[in-house]
Amino acid sequence: MAKDTSPGAGRGGKKSSGRGQRDLRVRVKTAKGRKLSSKLWLERQLNDPYVARAKREGYRGRAAYKILELDDKYRFLVPGARVVDLGCAPGGWCQVAVERVNALGEKSGKKAGRVIGVDLQEVDPIAGAEIHQLDFLEEGADDKVKDWLGGRADVVMSDMAAASSGHKGTDHLRIVALVEAAAQLAFDVLEPGGTFVAKVLAGGAESEMQAMLKRSFDKVANVKPPASRSDSSEKFVVAQGFRGRPDDAPTDDTGPGQGGGRDAEGSP
Numbered sequence: 001m002a003k004d005t006s007p008g009a010g011r012g013g014k015k016s017s018g019r020g021q022r023d024l025r026v027r028v029k030t031a032k033g034r035k036l037s038s039k040l041w042l043e044r045q046l047n048d049p050y051v052a053r054a055k056r057e058g059y060r061g062r063a064a065y066k067i068l069e070l071d072d073k074y075r076f077l078v079p080g081a082r083v084v085d086l087g088c089a090p091g092g093w094c095q096v097a098v099e100r101v102n103a104l105g106e107k108s109g110k111k112a113g114r115v116i117g118v119d120l121q122e123v124d125p126i127a128g129a130e131i132h133q134l135d136f137l138e139e140g141a142d143d144k145v146k147d148w149l150g151g152r153a154d155v156v157m158s159d160m161a162a163a164s165s166g167h168k169g170t171d172h173l174r175i176v177a178l179v180e181a182a183a184q185l186a187f188d189v190l191e192p193g194g195t196f197v198a199k200v201l202a203g204g205a206e207s208e209m210q211a212m213l214k215r216s217f218d219k220v221a222n223v224k225p226p227a228s229r230s231d232s233s234e235k236f237v238v239a240q241g242f243r244g245r246p247d248d249a250p251t252d253d254t255g256p257g258q259g260g261g262r263d264a265e266g267s268p
């Protein structure tokens with residue numbers, strides 16, 4: 001059964017008592033020199049139960065709960081899995097992946113996995129993860145990641161997002177470029193049966209991405225996990241059961257990815 005990852009739940013999936021949590025909305029006064037947008041951002045952070053929960057549970061950000069919720073539903077971060085996490089700063093997704101794939105080998109009797117994180121920004125070390133600072137859109141970036149990986153991956157996940165330009169169309173094209181670059185890496189390195197997870201923004205070009213993924217994966221889902229803010233246009237594509245590059249992938253059910261996803265205790 002999927003764990004309860006709602007904001008009131010503890011790290012082990014148990015509901016916390018809620019004692020010590022504030023029931024009242026925190027309001028931020030407009031200090032001299034503070035812009036209204038900063039006041040609203042601060043107010044939202046202070047009142048966000050996922051922010052509070054991340055603090056309590058030692059995750060580096062509320063984003064951790066997006067991958068937790070996606071994995072609770074689709075079960076791709078299994079012990080032994082080799083994971084590439086693109087756009088990993090400050091590290092919440094890596095923290096979740098390290099725990100779930102058993103990268104530190106702490107779950108006895110289970111295979112130990114591997115987590116490679118990549119970001120433009122420097123990331124404080126995370127035990128069990130190999131972090132690299134890299135612009136994934138620069139020439140040859142994918143070859144560098146392939147070198148670090150030194151073989152195949154079971155999961156390629158991308159939460160990459162460019163800083164907002166303030167122009168919706170430009171932001172959308174930027175995120176499409178990031179998703180496409182992530183998908184190209186996934187096509188090159190995924191093991192048959194593997195999973196690709198990526199953040200997309202609602203609007204236009206994501207349907208082409210879906211169509212391309214459907215040629216390469218057994219199942220493609222479009223999801224907005226509860227931890228993703230309702231006022232954000234982000235959503236996630238979860239593609240499972242990799243069959244091969246879109247042009248080479250077998251279209252019948254005889255391909256290597258036949259059968260699709262693995263269960264939580266399955267291979268690797």
Ligand SMILES: C[S@@+](CC[C@H](N)C(=O)[O-])C[C@H]1O[C@@H](n2cnc3c(N)ncnc32)[C@H](O)[C@@H]1O
Nearest residue numbers: 063087089090091092093120135136159160161
């Ligand atoms: C929403 S944050 C990721 C949060 C992360 N999943 C976590 O749990 O902490 C998006 C990240 O994408 C990174 N990013 C954006 N463009 C990138 C690029 N071209 N190459 C590598 N990382 C990039 C940003 O630096 C930023 O840290």
